[in-house]
Amino acid sequence: MTAPRVRLEPPRTATRALRGLATGLRSPADGWLLARMLAWRAVLPALKRGLPLPRLVRLMAAPPSGRGRDHRREASIVDLADRVYGHRRAGNGCLERSLVAYRYLARAEADPALVIGVRHGEGDPRAHAWVVVDGDAIHDAAASLAVFAPVAMFRSDGTLEEGRDARS
Amino acid sequence: MLTLRIEPTSRPVPSLDAQNATAATVWRDLAGEVCAWAAQRDGERWLYIPDVASYRLAEDRAEIHAVAHPSVSPQRVRRAYLRTVLPMAVQAVGHEVLHASAVRAPAGVVGFCAVSTTGKSTLAAELSRCGFELWADDALALDVRNDGVTAVALPFESFVRGPVAPAERRASNAAAPIAAVCVLGREADAHGDRWPRIRQLSPADAFVGLLTHAYCYTLDDAARKRAMVATYLRVADAIPVFEVIFRPGLQYLDETVDGVASLLGRLTR
Numbered sequence: 001m002t003a004p005r006v007r008l009e010p011p012r013t014a015t016r017a018l019r020g021l022a023t024g025l026r027s028p029a030d031g032w033l034l035a036r037m038l039a040w041r042a043v044l045p046a047l048k049r050g051l052p053l054p055r056l057v058r059l060m061a062a063p064p065s066g067r068g069r070d071h072r073r074e075a076s077i078v079d080l081a082d083r084v085y086g087h088r089r090a091g092n093g094c095l096e097r098s099l100v101a102y103r104y105l106a107r108a109e110a111d112p113a114l115v116i117g118v119r120h121g122e123g124d125p126r127a128h129a130w131v132v133v134d135g136d137a138i139h140d141a142a143a144s145l146a147v148f149a150p151v152a153m154f155r156s157d158g159t160l161e162e163g164r165d166a167r168s
Numbered sequence: 169m170l171t172l173r174i175e176p177t178s179r180p181v182p183s184l185d186a187q188n189a190t191a192a193t194v195w196r197d198l199a200g201e202v203c204a205w206a207a208q209r210d211g212e213r214w215l216y217i218p219d220v221a222s223y224r225l226a227e228d229r230a231e232i233h234a235v236a237h238p239s240v241s242p243q244r245v246r247r248a249y250l251r252t253v254l255p256m257a258v259q260a261v262g263h264e265v266l267h268a269s270a271v272r273a274p275a276g277v278v279g280f281c282a283v284s285t286t287g288k289s290t291l292a293a294e295l296s297r298c299g300f301e302l303w304a305d306d307a308l309a310l311d312v313r314n315d316g317v318t319a320v321a322l323p324f325e326s327f328v329r330g331p332v333a334p335a336e337r338r339a340s341n342a343a344a345p346i347a348a349v350c351v352l353g354r355e356a357d358a359h360g361d362r363w364p365r366i367r368q369l370s371p372a373d374a375f376v377g378l379l380t381h382a383y384c385y386t387l388d389d390a391a392r393k394r395a396m397v398a399t400y401l402r403v404a405d406a407i408p409v410f411e412v413i414f415r416p417g418l419q420y421l422d423e424t425v426d427g428v429a430s431l432l433g434r435l436t437r
Contacts, residue, residue, distance in 0.1 A: 048370040052405040056372055095372060118380050121196040126283070126380035149387050151379060152397045160397070 061158030117148030255307035260385035271300035276347030281381035364414035374409035
């Protein structure tokens with residue numbers, strides 16, 4: 001009697017998804033960054049369940065690497081975070097995507113801010129989270145953010161902003 | 169808390185023209201029409217309900233003075249006050265207020281947040297017929313202290329016709345601990361047989377969920393906005409917040425009420 005054959009390779013759909021994510025990676029460093037973002041994607045839901053938002057943001061606020069800013073690296077971070085979360089739009093995993101991008105942009109010394117906004121008036125989605133670097137949202141067009149009023153902004157060190165307008 | 173005083177003279181409600189629009193906070197309904205707007209005039213806070221009345225929050229913050237639009241009945245002025253003006257004014261003077269109906273369960277008050285026309289008033293009214301005291305119909309005021317989150321009673325009129333629980337006569341300023349908040353949503357394309365779908369939100373999602381249903385007089389006051397954010401962060405951490413997704417339609421009302429009533433019975437202090 002033979003034991004049933006066990007399929008050891010990952011399912012084709014998962015393989016295809018991983019191949020899609022890895023397409024166009026520009027360097028081994030991008031591959032390593034992608035792997036770490038995927039790991040965060042796996043654990044963030046559990047962390048979100050257990051931690052209040054301010055603690056979660058402080059946890060994600062990585063200390064600066066000390067290597068100075070690198071705009072090419074920042075572009076890779078923005079692109080990979082978008083790929084890992086499947087180009088999520090407002091109200092659909094935007095907080096997790098923003099947290100992951102925020103972490104690696106803080107590490108890359110881009111001084112990101114994590115913003116949470118609520119919609120003016122009625123309509124869906126009711127709220128959105130996004131990351132701002134040098135005054136510009138990294139994943140969203142300015143026009144798409146115009147319907148949201150920023151209510152909370154976390155600095156790159158994880159502290160809640162007090163006083164400055166969260167819009168910029 | 170606050171009391172309404174209707175002035176003996178009437179005056180048309182000013183329109184939201186270009187001059188007013190620059191300094192105003194504006195609220196629009198689902199169709200995009202202006203349903204209310206607020207502005208500071210001569211250092212005083214005014215809130216305007218088009219074609220109904222202009223409301224002024226008195227400096228001592230104890231009274232709201234209403235100047236009715238010509239030919240509008242005092243009942244209509246009072247209804248708009250209870251539904252729109254009072255929650256905004258209570259938020260402006262320091263409490264947080266959720267756009268929510270609420271009932272009182274054995275474990276405490278449970279709020280039901282949702283956008284307009286989702287069915288929160290209907291759900292609360294149905295629960296009141298099952299024996300849960302109706303606590304609020306459209307605005308749930310919160311008081312957050314070191315020993316927990318408390319619901320502060322505001323006067324209200326139920327928007328659902330028919331008999332509801334007897335507690336509408338409950339004294340204003342009564343308070344009770346809040347046991348939970350439910351964020352309601354409808355799923356039109358509903359498959360499966362387990363409805364309503366109920367899950368407890370993470371503190372981060374709870375914070376965002378609460379914030380999206382918060383009354384806010386203005387976001388231009390940075391200090392007040394900071395206090396509001398700090399309060400909702402505490403609330404999201406202190407009490408359970410559930411997402412309740414149900415099937416729309418009166419034919420599914422019983423299953424929704426049963427599911428929520430079961431949740432209310434499982435809550436503990």
